[in-house]
Amino acid sequence: MPSRVSSKKAAKKASLPPKALPVTLLSGFLGSGKTTLLQNILKTDHGMKIAVIVNDIGAINVDASLINKTHRLTQTQEKVIALQNGCICCTLRGDLLEELVRLSELQEFDYVIVESSGISEPEQVAETFDARLADTMSMVADGPEGLDPGVRKALKIIKNAGGLERLAKLDTTVTVIDAFTLFHDFDTDDMLSSRRDDVMPEDERTVSDLMVDQIEFADVIVLNKTDMVDADMRKRTLQLVKRLNHRARILETNYGKIDVREILNTGLFNLERAQTGYGWLQDLHAMTLRQVNGKNVVTPKPETEEYDVQNFVYTQRRPFHPRRLYTLLYDKFILQLEHPDDGEEEEEEGTGMSDASDDTEMEDDIEAEEDDEEEDDDEPINDAPPDNSIILANKRNDPLFRRLFRSKGEFFLATRPQQAGEWSQAGAMLTMTGGRPWFCTLPEEDYLTGDAEIDRLVKHDLASGGEWGDRRQEIVFIGESLDVKALEAVLNGCLLDDDEYVQWEAIMRGKFGKKGSKSKRKKAVDPAHLQEALQDLFEDGFPDWPLPNEVLTVDHAGHSHA
Template sequence: MAAAAPASPKSASAKREREARIGVTVLSGFLGSGKTTLLSRLLNESHGKRLAVIVNDMSELNLDARAASKLVQAEQKLVAMQNGCICCTLREDLLEEVAKLARSGKFDYLVIESTGIAEPLPVAETFSFDSEGASLSDLARLDTMVTMVDAHSFLHDLDTLESLDDRGWEEEQEDAEQHVSTLLVEQIEFANVVVINKCDLVSEAEAARVEAAVRGLNPEAKVIRATKAAVPLDAVMNTGLFSMEKASTAAGWLKEARGEHVPETVEYGISSFVFRSKRPFHPGRLGLLLESRAFSSGTSSQAPPRRRAGADGKALPPAAASDAEGEAKAGDVDDDDEDNAALMAKAASEPLALQAAMRGEYGFVIRSKGIAWLAGSEAGSNSFAGEWSHSGRRVSLTPTGQWMASVPEADRPKDEEFVRSWSDEPGVGDRCNEVVIIAFDLKVDEFRAALQACQVTDAEWEAGPASWAKIEDPIWGDVDWEAFIEAMTAADDDDDEEGGAAGHHHHHDHGACSLPVAGGEDREPESKRAASSSPVGDSA
């Protein structure tokens, strides 16, 4: 066997430079999830590394920094960043501080503890920013994105309809209406390592359900159960796990959409599938399903959650108030039972498959995402795709770009992928439903049948859009389509004037749902081709 060729001096030098960069771990997770406890362990245990720590806390007193400062030894460095979030308002400060610590040569490793409301993606993107021809990645190596999850509060946080503002987490931010469940899911979906902490406070069955949910949301992440944040240090430092490309495609819904199906296992009890069809949803029947217990974690005895899934993305109050221990208050239970009975009464004449799904007999959906076609008028619902996004109990179905079938033929794309996806059936064209479903205890065939039951019937299909316009629409019935089109056009004009650059908001659009088509290629959904999202509604 021939000996391997020696590495060239140039490649060896490049390798040394890469290895010389300071490694970085970012800790994300809600307040109380255990980030500071883990940080304490990293600072106090004997690992032989000189640690630098950046602590970001939104509170005026910066309690996390005060707690951590007591633990920092003489050879370690603490930088406290407060009155802002490192994923937006303090982003430039973060870049400068990391660069300063890396250039000092005094530290072997850097740990960044983000505030509980920080989104991991924009923090990670900071490491790829170029500044005067130099990138932070030349000095620092983003090694691991760790998300801490509180096993005791996870299912409640997943099911809650509260916004960050409701909890007093983001009182003066632009996007105080961002939802707790949405942020929780985003923190999990972008992680390399998820630590399910406080497992001593829950039963084995509940811990298993939390782990199942985490694995369903992010099949790529390394999942560790812990008590008092006791995890092996080599599981969160110098793992070499982070890759922006992998992290950006690790979400379970996206892997399912791309055809990378993760099969259901008895051990985790979570599974997924993609619902695809070329027939519109009846907004009334779909609204019933979205309001039902089927779109929850299935752990609450109060079902369904009281909420309206609509274009404005707003919701009615949650199913039951909770006390500090997460127990439903008795005074709310009867009201919720009445709500459930009223909802099922509305569905009494609907297909049995839909009714069974509403009762939770076919599984409990904790995450769903995609595009939807709602039956409606030619000037409204039938011309615009719906961006479907859902976490926990929070469902948002927001009108977005036009279906190409509703624009003149001369303005339609001519590329091969678009042509292949086009249906020549009258009234269809590129209109479709493509929705990823991730659920507990999922009966795939039965749930698929329930979604099919939510579509227009053969008779309703034959009646066409003129008849659909008369359907009572609890989802988009209050949309002013003329105002929507005007706002959408104005947004496109603004993007053109600014060269397509969008301003930074605290809640980020993590990209379009890229769904596979026949032949295995990926494409952006048709709803994204003609127009950007409008101000109508939120994107959960």
């Protein structure tokens, strides 16, 4: 009996491939040349055995007789598994797992290329390979009852093998970019559904948003159709792509012709680095590191100024006045803001934070400070965004924003001192939503990572902010011929002025009373009431954000999306 058990174990081990199949994930917009690139790979005899997994075989349109005999072309029907681990963004591509298990069992191929659909973020597919999801995948394999049988079988094989990384590993992410249309796609309000007829409501987003995601996540960027642009445009395009993703290798080509070895088995992919190592964030980290190391060099390196494509990091410790910030932006960018469910917040706010006498006391205490603001309340403000066509025209004609392609970072509103705002702009689209809690509002154990270097940077940010901790404006801007001083000036004009800042600090410290009074009292203020007092003082027309504890996702089944 023992010998039979040991022989079964040996057979199971023998069925595992000698090494995991290296997988290349290929992304790109419709019309970028992604399909042509795949056709070239399938028809070329390059001495490698490659399996290609696509979404639509018909779109590839390669005669079976022309496909090199060492290759294999298969199509999958998407089967998405939502992971029940409290993290809404984690989904597994069950169809992809099935095919990868099948190819691993065949042991006939050296490499796999997976075509990402033209409407999906590459990160969503890449998460399927995240080794940190192994435990969750094992749990899914044992349930639920409605799971597709083929997917269940694949998950059990993966579980028995010791994880997907024993069968297949994501090795390289590639994005194909159309050099001819790149700048146009930064200057459009097109939604994905305007260019494709297979976009589901949950996948709807702007063309510029998805394009930026695909560029920033890539290890290798294939800049296609370079013969359709002149030398100057080619230089501009190259520099912008380098700006958006410092770490990516860039291959220039026409008709999708590349040496396939440039995108296979490169060993470049690292999920954690890809999620946090975008070009704009690298600049931010470099600046912070130079500050920590005691150097005053916070400007970009000289080589980044080539061809007038540049970036700069806007940093300020004072908060923005919400009304002035909105007034600056609403008619120059198509704003994507939070849309919380109506009524939920109001119902919850009335329950037991503090008694009614505290509310009355706070209102009485700041009444004198509000007198100076009342004349502004009497003036009607027309803040309804104009039509998108007008916003696009305004941005194109604005001397500061017309050549601003990308910006991303965190912003700090005077009325929301507990929570950072997330700022992400691509072309004409600007998304402004609620983000993480400021670390200074949390106990150390909630934000320290255990990584000495990262924790040193976090502690530096907290200490350098003094009384108000890590609260700050920190946004990276990328564009052509940016007037940095003028851009800084208009943003600084949205900050609280000196008088407003004095009032803000008084409320933050829990001190209330008539201006100039020597007898001020201090008391602990509930965060909800603090925000209410600040919003009474500074008009805030932004939609409500999810509560900070709903946004901070420190650990989801062993992996982070923070």
